[in-house]
Amino acid sequence: MNIINDKRVTLALLLKANALCEDGAHQVSASDVAFVCSFKWKHNPPQHLHEAIKDIFTLKLEDVVKVLMHQAIKHGVDSHLTDYEDLLGGNV
Numbered sequence: 001m002n003i004i005n006d007k008r009v010t011l012a013l014l015l016k017a018n019a020l021c022e023d024g025a026h027q028v029s030a031s032d033v034a035f036v037c038s039f040k041w042k043h044n045p046p047q048h049l050h051e052a053i054k055d056i057f058t059l060k061l062e063d064v065v066k067v068l069m070h071q072a073i074k075h076g077v078d079s080h081l082t083d084y085e086d087l088l089g090g091n092v
Contacts, residue, residue, distance in 0.1 A: 003045070004038060012056045013037070021037045025061050033059065036067045 003009055010030070017030040021049040037056060 001048065003041075004034060006049065006052075008049060009056070012053050016056050016059060020061055020064065020091050023070060025048060025064070028061070028064055032068060035071070036064050039067050039071075 013030040013033045016027055017033050020028045020033070033056065036059060037052070040055065041052075046055060
């Protein structure tokens with residue numbers, strides 16, 4: 001069973017992202033929350049719908065930020081300086 005594609009899980013992801021936005025994290029999307037959950041479920045996927053919903057609603061903003069920062073650092077390490085030429089200005 002692919003729990004991440006369940007309509008009820010999608011609704012929970014949207015509600016959690018909305019709750020985080022109301023708490024001040026205006027840039028957090030449902031796909032960010034889904035990414036964090038998939039990262040968490042990589043080695044220990046939920047077997048039941050209620051486990052997935054509980055995992056989603058117990059996420060804290062700190063959890064989301066930590067995973068997204070880790071992913072950004074990993075992406076940055078794998079990138080070349082030329083990918084950031086427009087940010088750095090000039091020829092890299």
